[in-house]
Amino acid sequence: MSKKVFVTRPSLPPLKEFLPYLENIWENGILANNGPFHQELEKTIADYLGVKYISLFANGTLALITALKALKIRGEVITTPFSFVATSHALLWNGIKPVFADIEPETCTLDPQKVEAAITAETSAILPVHIYGYPCRVNELKDIANRNHLLLIYDAAHTFGSRYKGESLCSFGDLSIISFHATKVFNTFEGGAVVCHDPLMKERIDQLKNFGFTGETSVIETGINAKMNEFQAALGILQLKYIDEAIANRKLVSDRYNNLLKEISGITVMPDINGLEYNFAYFPILIDRVKFGKTRDDVYDDLKKHNIFCRRYYYPLISQFTMYKDFKSAAQENLPVATSIAEEVLCLPIYPGLETKKLEEIVKIIIA
Numbered sequence: 001m002s003k004k005v006f007v008t009r010p011s012l013p014p015l016k017e018f019l020p021y022l023e024n025i026w027e028n029g030i031l032a033n034n035g036p037f038h039q040e041l042e043k044t045i046a047d048y049l050g051v052k053y054i055s056l057f058a059n060g061t062l063a064l065i066t067a068l069k070a071l072k073i074r075g076e077v078i079t080t081p082f083s084f085v086a087t088s089h090a091l092l093w094n095g096i097k098p099v100f101a102d103i104e105p106e107t108c109t110l111d112p113q114k115v116e117a118a119i120t121a122e123t124s125a126i127l128p129v130h131i132y133g134y135p136c137r138v139n140e141l142k143d144i145a146n147r148n149h150l151l152l153i154y155d156a157a158h159t160f161g162s163r164y165k166g167e168s169l170c171s172f173g174d175l176s177i178i179s180f181h182a183t184k185v186f187n188t189f190e191g192g193a194v195v196c197h198d199p200l201m202k203e204r205i206d207q208l209k210n211f212g213f214t215g216e217t218s219v220i221e222t223g224i225n226a227k228m229n230e231f232q233a234a235l236g237i238l239q240l241k242y243i244d245e246a247i248a249n250r251k252l253v254s255d256r257y258n259n260l261l262k263e264i265s266g267i268t269v270m271p272d273i274n275g276l277e278y279n280f281a282y283f284p285i286l287i288d289r290v291k292f293g294k295t296r297d298d299v300y301d302d303l304k305k306h307n308i309f310c311r312r313y314y315y316p317l318i319s320q321f322t323m324y325k326d327f328k329s330a331a332q333e334n335l336p337v338a339t340s341i342a343e344e345v346l347c348l349p350i351y352p353g354l355e356t357k358k359l360e361e362i363v364k365i366i367i368a
């Protein structure tokens with residue numbers, strides 16, 4: 001049996017390049033709490049992304065939980081069911097009620113019209129997701145938020161390195177959060193960040209991620225421990241040196257898939273989006289059972305038999321999980337597009353170094 005292939009394989013720098021960073025940590029004895037590597041990574045990431053203020057976190061979920069707390073969001077928040085469960089869980093952790101709105105078929109992101117229709121007197125914010133690193137309709141969503149006095153916070157977990165109309169896709173809304181999990185384009189083993197637009201908000205977020213401390217003896221809020229440690233930060237500094245190469249490699253893989261799959265009847269690849277410089281984080285396809293002659297799950301199982309482990313991101317929809325399924329907005333009739341895409345989507349393996357031969361084998365199994 002051939003070697004297992006997963007939906008992703010984490011990018012790692014040469015180990016010998018990381019050892020001097022570890023020696024430095026061992027010498028200094030600073031392992032956590034805004035150490036020198038943490039400070040350096042905050043600066044270099046902000047420069048790389050072209051954003052003003054960024055606050056590093058232990059992971060993306062804690063970044064989102066803390067960002068919602070920093071904005072004092074309450075009541076109901078309109079969000080997408082087509083995402084990783086962390087998006088909605090972060091709302092529940094803050095005592096906020098998620099209200100699900102449907103997505104658009106082209107980019108699988110929140111449909112602004114459905115968002116507007118879901119607004120009630122209890123709505124305080126919108127939480128869209130730039131799913132797979134594809135942009136939401138940022139202008140329309142901003143307009144809806146402004147007209148209805150709502151906050152706008154983006155789950156930009158997938159967007160590291162994606163730019164839209166010249167701006168980092170991590171920089172929209174009142175706040176955006178990113179994930180640096182092992183499975184992401186840029187990883188620090190685990191990690192995450194909040195991107196914000198002013199120094200006071202960054203200060204507040206930095207306090208909240210550090211138990212609410214404002215000084216050695218003063219605590220002003222119920223903060224949490226969500227800090228990134230020095231090991232993660234040191235790795236991030238090194239990973240940044242390779243990020244452009246990694247994205248370029250992902251593009252090669254993506255182009256090969258596109259060439260081989262785009263003309264196949266019953267398979268839809270993601271569209272080219274005007275103004276998007278993509279990070280090639282995922283390679284989702286939609287499989288139309290009738291036109292293609294096989295279901296998505298048939299293809300998923302066929303690949304599995306050959307040791308190729310794709311993922312059905314995002315099936316099931318978040319709205320189908322136990323803690324959400326009884327919400328009125330979770331009803332399938334409210335979410336027809338998301339429901340249909342969740343049945344058809346399959347994310348194919350994509351990572352730097354996925355051999356052309358293996359990729360061709362994957363495509364052959366899909367279309368067999």
Ligand code: T4K
Nearest residue numbers: 006008009010059060061084086087157179180181182183
């Ligand atoms: N918002 C969104 C939209 C997100 O997608 C996520 C995370 C978050 C928020 C929260 O961010 P974090 O708190 O995670 O920073 C994975 C990840 O665990 C999760 O981070 C990610 N989204 C989600 C989309 O994917 P699983 O359950 O699919 O992970 P897992 O462990 O099955 O990994 C997938 C494949 O990757 C494995 O089959 C093998 C490969 N892999 C994975 C790991 C962890 C490796 O080769 N090495 C590894 O170390 O959730």
